[in-house]
Amino acid sequence: MTVRDLLVAGTEELSRAGVPSPRVDAEWLLAHALGVSRTELYADGEEAPAEQERAFRELVARRAAREPLAYVLGEWGFRRLTLSVDPRVLIPRPETEVLVERCLELIADLVDPSVLDVGVGSGAIALAIADEHPGARVTGTDSSPDALAVASENMTRTDVSIDLVQGELVAGLEGPFDLVVSNPPYVAPEDVESLPPEVGEHEPRAALIESGATEAIAKQALSRLAPGGAVALEVANGKAGEVAELLRRLGYEQVTIGEDLAGRERVVDGRAPR
Secondary structure, eight states, X not given: OBHHHHHHHHHXXXXXXXXXXXXXXXXXXXXXXXXXXXXXXXXOOSBOOHHHHHXXXXXXXXXXXXXXXXXXXXXXXXXXXXXXXXXXXXXXXXXXXXXXXXXXXXXXXXXXXXXXXXXXXXXXXXXXHHHHSTTOEEEEEESOHHHHHHHHHHHHHHTOOOEEEESSTTTTOOOOEEEEEEOOOOBOGGGGGGSOHHHHTTSOGGGTBXXXXXXXXXXXXXXXXXXXXXXXXXXXTTOHHHHHHHHHHHTOEEEEEEEOTTSOEEEEEXXXXX
């Protein structure tokens, strides 16, 4: 089959499976199988080699089973980085890129800020901050050794250096830190069944389901922040006001709420008293 025939066939199979963006996903999968960019697909009207056709059909079958595209590809873009991802970690999302943007604003005036990423997962937040603020000294914690293994792989892949520590929440680290950042689990247990299958059936439950981590992180961070240091949290859609009020009750100052690219309030930050 030609490249274009394969693209049509893959799109149709993904569409029948209910994949939300069948054409785009088919392009990603075919480009991956052929080792070319998505734009190069349309310049190639030749027949695909049999081995690459088989590889493409296997990728399409996985995606048709609603395995997340990022897991099928084995990698995903996040800001300036391309990260390895698999079912051991959450897939980095656009709203988390907005969280990183806010973090960079909070530490912009500091030459060598000390940053703690609680629940480092794939390393997306920690690595992006270290990549875009060369003076930042970034530590990531996670209770999952599997997640830390992925983060370590991504350190090598991106050639960006961070420190990794296994442990719950702040993992007993004392600081002081100029910034504590986290994308904690925030999906309500009663909402799990309504999640798309790509999320509910494939991404790690421990990193998804809310268990009080947001409040615990906010409390633990306060005693570990340098005077005027900031905490920045990604929150569930519709929960920003509640989390902002939590920070104020705990004693944080200059509490602000930020929006994601869709205009939803998804980032909350505040500063420790000076």
